[in-house]
Amino acid sequence: MASPGHASPVVSPSQSLQAKPSEGALSQAPLRPSAPPSLSRARAIALVATCTTAMVVNVSNSTAISISLPMIGRDINIPQDQLQWLLSAYALSSGCLLLFFGRLADLHGRKKAFVLGMFTQLVFALGCGFASSGITLDVLRGFQGLGAAAAIPSALGCLAHSFPPSRARTIAFSTFAAGAPVGGAFGIIVGGVVTQLSDDHWRGTFFMAAGLSALTLIGGLLSMSPDKVDWEADRRVDWIGAALVTAGLVLIVFVLGQGQIAPHQWRTPYIIATLVIGVFLVAVFLVWEHHLEKASSDPNRPKSIWTPPPLMKLSLWSRAKGRVAVVLAIAFLNWAGFLSWSLWAQLYYQNYLGLSAIHTMVRFIPMFITGILCNFFVALVVARLPLVIFVVSGTLITAGAAMLFALINPSATYWAFGFPSTVLIVFGADFVYSAGTIFLAKIANHGEHSVVGALFQTMTQIGTAFGLTITTIVFDRVVISESAKLGTTLNADASNAPAAADLKGYRAAQWTSAAFALLAAILAALFLRGVGIVGHERRREPRDSDETIAVLHRSQDTAREKPIVTETVA
Template sequence: MPETAQVLPDPRRWKALAFIAIAQLMVVLDATIVNIALPSAQADLGISDANRQWVITAYALAFGGLLLFGGRIADIWGRKRAFTAGLIGFAVASAIGGVAVNEAMLLGARALQGAFGALLAPAALSLLAVTFTEARERAKAFGVYGAIAGGGSAVGLILGGFLTEYLDWRWTFYVNIPFAAVAVVGAYLVVREPAGGRNARGLDIPGVVLATLGLVSLVYAFTRAESDGWTAGATIGLFVAAAVLLVAFVLVESKVRSPLLPLRVVMDRSRGGVYLALGLAIIAMFGLFLFLTYYLQVVKGYTPVQAGFAFMPMVAGMIIGSTQIGARLMTRVSPRLLMAPGFLLAALGMLILTQMATDSSYVGLVLPAQVLLGLGMGTAFMPAMSLATFGVEPRDAGVASAMVNTSQQVGGAIGTALLNTIAASAATAWATSHAAEAPTLGKVAFANQTAVHGYATAIWWAVGILVLSTIIVITLIDAGHQGGAPAVASGQDGEEEAPAIPVLAH
């Protein structure tokens, strides 16, 4: 292998991290900020109860379905270009959503946000992966990124509550514009993409079509399962279609010369384990956000702003777990020694929440559970985010990053549908078996007890899912600590040689 000159780190990389983090925060915020504003938007635009879910689903379908495509575009076109284009497009889509005058305009804006988010999110993570290659710096950078990825959803609830309560629901869209503007300026001035890391080959069109249709079918199937039931014909048909399309996608990727998703990215044992464990953990987390939001606002009577602030201990725990535990230990111990205890600690927090009742106190139950959840998820997310792109060839960094986001997006869709369905079924069964108590308790109290029983039952499932994530981590992830020296990858098939992301230390 011919020698390649050592590329010195860009002195502006820490400033670049700040702007990459702003962009990532904007994308993560948008997953929850609109949820708080949805009742107001529905009333203002006359959206029916049957169609209101599409404000969330349109975004999820476009985002989840196009992520692999967006990641590969970043590899081919250039990560900085994809990052900037994603930011501008997301801001334009947000502006359209803010001025929406009817249901169709709002839904179109949400789908457009999802499409540009699918370009922006993998570009942001892959820029981080190719910018920070020295072990200690990488740990710090991914600590910041992991804290944002984990805690951004809760921050979205707070910001959404403030904007909806004190301004107008439209500001949950407008707020993205200044975020995007600052990030675009920062990208232009300080973000630099290391030379030679692009994939110069053409785009795998059959792979794009199969992956997009397969992921859209899968996400939509879980959405339909929540609304129509798991045994409905449409639900089963969508699951079957998703399976057929995704199997065909894998077959195509194993044959084509320049695949959309090189199987080498996911066949690595540790990296594949990360994608699977992370997706399962997100299932548990998204369900929890949903139940805690309803518990605090409907059962406990919190305002949107109060409910948002009630999530702050979890956010603080995630920041501490990510930056002070994960980042400090990532270069010293193997990822599974951080991820497995992290998921178990989060499961312990979930276990506390299974004891929730209508008269439970916030300080006595919700607060300690959130602290444990935050610390556990922050500790686990940070090495997971880094390991998912660690050791990947620079030309594959975008699609490897897209796989992280895909596991999160699909996990979120599954978590919302699966756990909400479990909660609804448990609540119905409890209400039926305790119908005689309804006159004594009163209508509101009986409804609250019914709902809380459903939440607690579903959270038990979330505990089990986190334990399963732990088992997957222990079983599949065998990579050593991420403290290896940077390596250089040789070019293949006539491609330009480029500095690689460091190989895993064993």
């Protein structure tokens, strides 16, 4: 984007990214993105509401179930050490297939992918509600996660395509971002109420998810514009890359979830082997994608089943002088801290203080309210403040909230530690998601909005798994150490740990959560200072700094130096 004093015309980010022709391709007409559909105000509001509800459903599908785990285990006889699979099965399928489904959505239609994803969530949520065994429930939860993997990147792609760079896009992305923290709080709140009060007990949580999925499905059918697939684009699918990255991420996330509870923990042979294989597959995926991107840049290379367009261009990470990679790393770290805080705060209330599910739920209500207010704030000022302000302030506030909980005094009132911590914890999630996704939408080329959204969402999912793993290790080590100091030998499930040892474990886990958020703040302060403003005041003249767009590609200057010769179709 040219600065206000620059003589060149102002172009949108996606246009500038498309302007650079590859060598030897001057005789070909460049692919032009189709014009965004013209939406009425009512339809635009319905579209944003539908996409945001999809995010709420996705996140609440984890948090609502987590608060119901003890009752599920008792009702259908699931062993304590196997309950985690009800969360892991959903996380594995929803997190590890995001890139693949994001690519399919960009190629074959985002509305189709969204509708199919929400229908999948609806069907398998109902199935979960009628499940009568642990194995059945685990399998159905895995299929339920497939729906989220298809719906979320499609929703992001729909918003990016339907709202060109403008204040409307800023509001749309800020509202969508509210779905993550609001969905987390909503799941805990409503899950607690349903679990305590409904006739079906824990099954009511799944029926609630099915009802929300049905409403979102109807909303997608009515509010989303028909898909307009670019038939001139190369629509081949990188099946090899999809298999490599999906298998690799599944194995890594599996290890992160099971390493601490395996028979010999991280020294268990199958844990070590699985981790090595998972990392190897992801490394091979990166090499393969580099090969495909290099092959696709050669216009004289004949098409082959071995050289489809890459599932994910590695050059995407280096755009904006590598700041895309920084934003993705910050998302990873912030979600590691945010979701770890949520888990250990919940366990503290239920296991340490002995509160019921509904009393625990009440303590998370401030997070729900703050999440909504934060995104209203972002929508109002994101066009006036640079990206670094949002990310640094948000992650620092999240770190402060975790520190506050780490200092908690069980004898003190909730209003002294728990309440302010719950109010502050969502700032990082809201600010990073809102401003971060707006930034990524700017640098995305035509036809890759869903993939970019999927990549961001994948980093948050892996960050969550990583954060929960590290904080669990810290908690366990501290409890073991403190129990030994108090002369207590722990049993297999550490249920006889002294209360003082448990308290120190909870505090240590929260200090670790704070460390993740602090590291994210440091990265933002060091590497995002020159990005500038990512929001928009007006549709025609978006207010961006030179750094936000100009550093992405030198395409505008190249386009002036190398005029594109279009080919006339007879």
